[in-house]
Amino acid sequence: MTMFTYIILFILAGTSSYRYLPETGRIPYSYSTSERDLLANITEIPHHVLIVYSTWYCSGCLTGSRIVITAASCFAKHKGEPITVKVGAESITANGQVITVIELKKHEYFRHLNKLDNDIALLVLQEHVDFEDGGGVEKAVLLEANVAFHVNTPLNVYGWGGPEKVVKYQNMPLCSIMAVVEKLECQEQYGHLITPSNFCVRYNPQRRLSDNGGGAIYNKTLVGILSAGGTSSQVPHFAVLTNISYFNKWIKLNTKNFLSKYCSMHNSDDYYHIDSVEFPEA
Template sequence: MRDHLTVLRRTAAAGAVALAALSLTPGTAQARPADPGPGVVGGVPAQQGEFPWMVRLSMGCGGALYTQQIVLTAAHCVSGSGANTSITATAGVVDLNSSQAIKVKSTRVLQAPGYNGTGKDWALIKLAKPINLPTLKIANTTAYNNGTFTIAGWGADQEGGSQQRTLLKATVPFVDDATCQEAYGGSLTPGDEICAGYMDTGGVDTCQGDSGGPMFRKDDTGAWIEVGIVSWGEGCARPGKPGVYTEVSTFAKDIASGAASLGG
């Protein structure tokens, strides 16, 4: 069991989300338990249209368009499976206050079957109508679980910071399972989770409010592919404490069948 005092989920608490609605700022990935806090730490503003499949979710998480009507996010961002019209997805903009923002309500949620707070940290949200934007394909092989990844989000830009109005982006290097396992005292779930970050220096990471957002890289054809989902970490951007992400390739078949069951 992870220590919830130090290891935090990268979701923004309701209070932080309400504040963000008034004054939004760029954010980063986050750790296990819900906690108000940081967009991408060490990030820079993304350009309009650079990552068109990025989605901001009203509960204080990120996500990516898996299809034009289904958002892939983290299991810990939702409360379970079933009908759900309480979530608003904002897409199509890097500035959440833009008049061009596309806002669509949810209709159903599918949380990863068997999710219990450790591993299997993925979920799907079906939207009331399709969003006419490009989608982000997911990895179905471990071939891309290496190299340098891009992270993006509207979460806090520093540990304990505010949610961001503008989408921030950064790059982080792969951290092998053995190194990450040692960093977290055996709390990693190998196979379910993949790590990335600057072990020696820290300084770049996702943070609170980035949960559910994608960690992605280019595939062999030069197209973006989602390799990880922002899940948790100890603080944000601390040296020796890399970000932990859901290993998407492990769950690719389950995600595909889940999306089929939602009919989106």
């Protein structure tokens, strides 16, 4: 066996293959206007949080007692103002644990290839969330690395209801069921806005959301973050999700670094949501 053959075998042995979900295989797409109500109960998303700075807000997911994951694009309007997070609240205006953010970390290569590339950020909370306060708060489980989804797999995507919604949905947690879209189909619409760091989903325009940064959940596991879209009534009704599996190691590494750094150390009435009605130019 030649040295060249040994090199090829070594490369192949080190190549990781994706595991696809659901394991039952591909599923047909079904469009329905009679799916679940848009209104979500906070008990089904005990990790969903409200992120506020100045008069802006967006959604996020609690993944540790002091760590929140959201979209870096949530901070498009941020100019250094204090950031706070509210967890365990049944609505934007309801009581919950309000905790100051002491560090915001956007991905080092956010917007490297385009305005949606590497759209992920971590927030470090000043103090630990109290999981025993009776609010039912829980941490989200992260999707493993090297996992992908079959086309048409349904995901529950969450956010907070904005002022454009009917009164029933304003300030409330919302859920929209979105189906995974073939990457090539999405690239036909949005070109190189679609990279390995994200993927597309199709949504029912009658179940569109108001803000971004919220989690996409599959089988009680955090698999994506709403990066762009999902809020418009205009065709093609595609949204872009940041790929949690792609960032699994980045999330774990930075969480470990933050805990090592900090754990060794001893309200306005009007808010505006950060939305993504318009896709940014590449």
